[in-house]
Amino acid sequence: MQIVEFGAGTLRFLDQLPQQAPTKGFLWIYLEREKLDAELPALQRAAQSLGGSPLLDLHLKDLGNRSHPSRYDYTSIYDLVIFRRLASDAEVNVEVGEVEAAKNKALGAFGRIRTRAVGFVVFDRLLITVHPEGCFAARSFIERYLQDAVQAEALSAAARSRLPTSSADLMLRMLNLVVDSYLDLRKELSAELDRWQQALLAPSTGEADWAALMTARNALHMLQDLCEEQNDAMQEWLDGQREQPPPWMTQAERDSLLARARDVVEHIQRVLHHVNRMEQSAETAVQIHFSAVGNRTNDIMRTLTALTAIFLPLNLIAGIFGMNFELLPLTHQATGFWWTLGAMGAIALALGVVFWRKRYLARTGR
Numbered sequence: 405m406q407i408v409e410f411g412a413g414t415l416r417f418l419d420q421l422p423q424q425a426p427t428k429g430f431l432w433i434y435l436e437r438e439k440l441d442a443e444l445p446a447l448q449r450a451a452q453s454l455g456g457s458p459l460l461d462l463h464l465k466d467l468g469n470r471s472h473p474s475r476y477d478y479t480s481i482y483d484l485v486i487f488r489r490l491a492s493d494a495e496v497n498v499e500v501g502e503v504e505a506a507k508n509k510a511l512g513a514f515g516r517i518r519t520r521a522v523g524f525v526v527f528d529r530l531l532i533t534v535h536p537e538g539c540f541a542a543r544s545f546i547e548r549y550l551q552d553a554v555q556a557e558a559l560s561a562a563a564r565s566r567l568p569t570s571s572a573d574l575m576l577r578m579l580n581l582v583v584d585s586y587l588d589l590r591k592e593l594s595a596e597l598d599r600w601q602q603a604l605l606a607p608s609t610g611e612a613d614w615a616a617l618m619t620a621r622n623a624l625h626m627l628q629d630l631c632e633e634q635n636d637a638m639q640e641w642l643d644g645q646r647e648q649p650p651p652w653m654t655q656a657e658r659d660s661l662l663a664r665a666r667d668v669v670e671h672i673q674r675v676l677h678h679v680n681r682m683e684q685s686a687e688t689a690v691q692i693h694f695s696a697v698g699n700r701t702n703d704i705m706r707t708l709t710a711l712t713a714i715f716l717p718l719n720l721i722a723g724i725f726g727m728n729f730e731l732l733p734l735t736h737q738a739t740g741f742w743w744t745l746g747a748m749g750a751i752a753l754a755l756g757v758v759f760w761r762k763r764y765l766a767r768t769g770r
Contacts, residue, residue: 426528455527457481474633490519514620531571
């Protein structure tokens, strides 16, 4: 359990819980989900003494559920926000048991998308966060604030003012970092999807990897549902802040908090827009692929039809001279065979030239 006390432009790391929350600041208690049961008595004491209310059993179950979807809930004392963050590569490797195999596979990055639930309990002067083990979001903030605390004397007052001013402000900063990880992921997914489209539409492509496409589409659908859940949770929290703002906040702090919350919602909507665009791009690539296959089939059938038309008069001549009549022109002449063969060749050559000029034998494929 990590305990950080934020004051008026300052912060400090504590070894044990204080008796009361700071009058001009707030406390941040960070713990990992795997240690929630062991730290639960101390956590409940902190919630009662520092926040004014213990955590409900239902909310404790939500915090301990690693598969819980993004959602928002509240009581008269605190707010509960569950938000799903993107799992790191190390966490995915432990779960699926593969490191490089998925990266080298077609659309492998889509199959490696996994998420983890992060819980936030927001009191007026207390923030409790429950993270998966080794959570990059909490670790980055801990390292950043630890560095600030070590270099506190060297930092100016202007630099210190960038610290969060409230527990809700710190929560929104973490959520913004979580959503930005999805924005960073879109570059990798877009590049992978572009490579797959180029391979799919290449002239020498073999059988398309439709299993990889289905995996990618399922991952995009999962991201779409995830973003919608995140957006609903943040919108509900934002509506609650507008309807019942904290009475101790100044108007400037309230406006800044709402602006940061709207920024998080905007980032979520950007991720959702990009997911929809990638899904449409995949659908378009599939349609273009089938159109190209149909076009190549039409080229083959046109060529075969032209060749059939060339040999059709030759078959007619051969059929005529194959009749069982006693007297046929050229049948009893020594040069009759060569004259017939030459006429057939001339007819075939003339038809070939005509069809070539009409582009019946030209290749229009890529």
